Amino acid sequence: MSVRFKGLALLSLSFAAVACATSPAPEPVKSAGISDAEIAAIVVTANAVDAEMGDLAVARASNADVKQFGKTMATDHRAVNQAAVELVGKLKVTPVESATSQKLRADGDAVKAALSAKSGAEFDHAYMSHEVAYHTAVIAAVDQVLIPGATNAELKATLISVRPAFVAHLQHAEKLLAGLK
Amino acid sequence: MTSYVLFLILLTLPMTVPQAKRHTVDMSAFQFSPQTIVVAVGDTVVWQNHDLVPHTATARDGAWDSGNIPAKRSRMTVVQKKGKQPFVCLYHSNMKGNLVAK
Helix, strand or coil: CCHHHHHHHHHHHHHHHHHHHHCCCCCCCCCCCCCHHHHHHHHHHHHHHHHHHHHHHHHCCCHHHHHHHHHHHHHHHHHHHHHHHHHHHCCCCCCCCCCHHHHHHHHHHHHHHHHHCCCHHHHHHHHHHHHHHHHHHHHHHHHHHHHHHCCCCCCCCHHHHHHHHHHHHHHHHHHHHHHHC | HHHHHHHHHHHHHHHHHCCCCCCEEEEEECCCEECCCEEECCCCCEECCCCCCCCEEECCCCCEEEEEECCCCEEEEEEECCCEEEEEEECCCCCCCEEEEE
16 A cells, blocks of 8 residues: 555545544545645635534534634634635646545534534533544644645645644644533 | 033933834744743834734733734734733634733
8 A cells, every 4th residue: 555545545534533423434535646636625625614613613602612712713724725725726726626525525514413413511512522533633634645745835835834723723622622521 | 501511411311211122923833932022111012923824912911912913914012011921812722922021
């Protein structure tokens, strides 16, 4: 198995694990390669999914800190996406959907549906648990698949520059989750 | 003669009044740099956000707040009081720093 194939399998399995946290386990998607256009679509989808999840937390969270975290996720992930869209426009790369980006969207929709059925402290705990798992998976994907797989230097540099955002989000999520009763 | 002496004294005054300084704190990779900044009351701190997401620099005691600093933008704070003043980013609680005003 090539390094790239291993990475993509890991990427798919990582996101599958996230989906498992709140919905039935989807089948892992396996891909044999990845292009910059596919990376762009994965990045845009991953950010969009978590921004929407943030909107849901703003609407449904009962804990003020969880609500604020959701607001920050919505703001930050949309800001990262704006930068990503500007970059791919500049590079004249059209994001191309792949099995991974489609699965990210489908899993995101499933998690949103599951979370929408919860409220109060149950929602807060489920949302923060999801955020910990999601950002853990995203960081693994960025480190092991997206950064190594990017061929364009600016795309690679952008992925490197957004990594600290995901790490900060993960640390924040872990701290909040630990504080929830 | 008295006027002349007074004129000379006035000339020297600006040299003895401390000039307010300008300091820059970078917000990059979700960290303040430097994390501790030593300033004087009256100095200006420029908060320069190099990240792709918004940040704030906000005193923990609420005494001052840069307000929202969009990506790639900056804001300024004029130091108003003495003492050690820990600050954070309101959006990202892991971003912490200390302002020490003498």
